[in-house]
Amino acid sequence: MARKASLSGYLELLPAERFAELHVLDTLREVFEAHGFSPLETRAVETVETLLQKGEIDQEIYAISRLQEEERSGREAKLALRFDNTVPFARYVTENAGHLAFPFRRYQIQKVWRGERPQAGRFREFSQADIDIVGDGALPFRCDVEIVVVMARALEALRIGDFTLRVNNRKLSEGFYRTIGLTNTPAALRVVDKLEKIGPLRVAEELRETAGASAEQAELALQLAQIRTSDCTFADKVRQLAGDRPADLLQQGLDELTELMSELNARVPGRAVADLSIARGLDYYTGTVVETVLHGHEDLGSICSGGRYESLASAGKRVFPGVGLSIGVTRLLSALISSGELASSRSVPTVVYVTLRSDDDWGPAQDVADQLRRRGISAEVALSAEKFGKQIKYADRRGIPYVWFTDELGRHEVKDIRSGSQESVDPSSWAPPTEDLTPQIIRKTEGL
Template sequence: MARTTSLSGFTEWLPQERLVELHVLDTLREVFERHGFSSVESRAVETVETLLQKGEIDKEIYGVSRLQAQDDAEARLALHFDLTVPFARYVVENAGHLAFPFRRYQIQKVWRGERPQDGRYREFTQADIDIVGDGALPFRCDVELAVVMARALESLPIGDFRLRVNNRRLSEGFYLSIGLQDTAAVLRAIDKLEKIGRERVAAELMETAGATAEQAEKALALAQIRTEDLSFVERVRALGGEHELLDAGLAELAEVIGELERRVPGRAVADLSIARGLDYYTGTVYETVLEGHESLGSICSGGRYESLASAGKRSFPGVGLSIGVTRLVSRMLTEGTVTSTRAVPSAVYVALRTDEDWGAAQDVADALRSRGVNVEVALRAEKFGKQIRHADRRGIPFVWFTDDQGLHEVKDIRSGEQVAADPRTWTPPEEDLVPRVLPAG
């Protein structure tokens, strides 16, 4: 873990670390598919024009071009920096082949040319789920998506987390109700609350959003509200303000929080400070913090957007959530919060008595493999002690021996226990069949 990588910002895992990452990816996939999400992958490159449509982040983009390009006729290409922009393009291009509402998960690497500091990576894996409608998408998708993601996170050995949920319509309705018209400017200021504090946000509200001291105070009072149950509704009402957007947003947020409380108790909180920087969110917005690791920032964020993409008159509203997998796995590894029962897939190492036994040893291995056991065979007939040490160093729990009479024994090298065994029937205990990733004791 203290290894330095040869390219800063580009992480590579050792095989035993990769097992932890694989466990995370497999678990996410299982939960997503259990809830009916289909896998999609998009190409790694987009045209620069596609990537710049959402604006603001051009300096983070990695351009891609053939080293020996002969002409400039080719489209300017770049690596995608998230999975939302490529998915939007994919939906428009393939709309005629997709059944809406379309629910997909997408687990892929993304690239950002940022300064590699503060746990930021230049290459990292995201895991996204989105539900996208054709023209319209029922609000309950916002509820369902949060439930699915909370269950996915619950299935990972990451400890306690909290989904912080807010609703843009609630915030904007409230701002309008107290006379603040430039709601985008208010949201941008409120978004900085955790970073720069109340006082400077108040100053910014007055400077950039045209707020009076009193209006700034009220906007900050709203952002102060954070409840695990539905009591946030009363507290918002107590601040006064009447607006139909506010009512609509309150009702939606109450439905999300109520349903999360019912289906994944203790995982969600209504947090009215959550603003999300990005302009395209229009309703529910989500962030997620690991309890005790707040400094990591949000490990899973997203929201509702009324138009993920559009093609002519056709518009595709959606709601999505995205996990930053690499940051999560990196924290699990550096903090030692997880442990893998072993470092390699193999459960059994078949030792060699003589070099000529290799074929027979492969027969033993094949008999075990046919029942789903991961097995490897020694490559050389070294002393048994040396072969055992090799298996031990690699973390393989069982070593198999066959004597010159063809009698078989298998040794659990953790306990030292060695017993007679038949390759046609023996299997390791269930918990030793494959490496398992567990929360550290």
């Protein structure tokens, strides 16, 4: 990464690292499109009123204005930079519903901005990759299943290491709380969501203080949160804990999570665990909730999260339920690049550096380069006829693998400056090995 940052919280990459980032983005795009998700880009700016619909991060929003802005009229909306892709997407759906075919499937990879305190893994400007499926009035539960499977396949395609999708269903948690007589379920969900950060003793205390739980109810809520299974046996554990008085909502949550885990184990085996401590603190989640841990990088927290929402987007009586997941691309990349687990084989796209015998040869050298380019081989031409040794050193310093020579009779040779081998070639037919055509992504555990 660029080693000198004049502003903290903003990531700038060196060229080889940018190739690694582009590889990640292209891989995500390919997987998303293979499953029928359409690309979408929304504006960077929203009204403050729109962004504050999410409520709890108002202190992190960056407001924007002109340096020489005149006094704003009362009718003008205050503007701010988006802090995620979900809220702008909800606004986009309501404004363009007449032009969309539902269920609408989209992916969106864009930068967002938050006024956070910069620290490891936390940035003020960062990229997120989102996928959502949104319905008009209703959305089948199968969409929850599909979107989690798609994201698991996207993470597998990145080959970034072992990861686990931790899945739960808020209907299950909320239904359990109702079954045991705990009525302030939103508060209980927010408290349980902090279990890993503050520990069970503090969670029990906060359940009593903020959710009105008795000591027995707090203990039962903690026991529920400690259930983790890699199969569907979680359902029997929950029923045993709930006793013979399960609420209908609890049964619905059990059924949905059982279906989700069954499909995940069939389609992306070994990637998911039913973890009933996962709650997601945001109130708009209504069913499936997901967090993802990257093994060896647990300090990053969840690298991919999201879930089901029934009414994040609405227009009058028309409601657009949806389910979505988001990858924190910048957080993930910064960790993998810093640790050396993800890198690029070179920092330039150039495959061939075409040398000059004299400055008069620049035009013919461009003709050679154009022949190569037309066949998909990236080529650069020297800007001046320095000694061949200097031209070769320049190509080597740039990380260009091949150097091209043309003699006074128009005969061509190409040199692989890594091995030193040199051969006679024809610019209309020569091609390098496939792996040299583009910078290759290097993974620490796999090599090239």
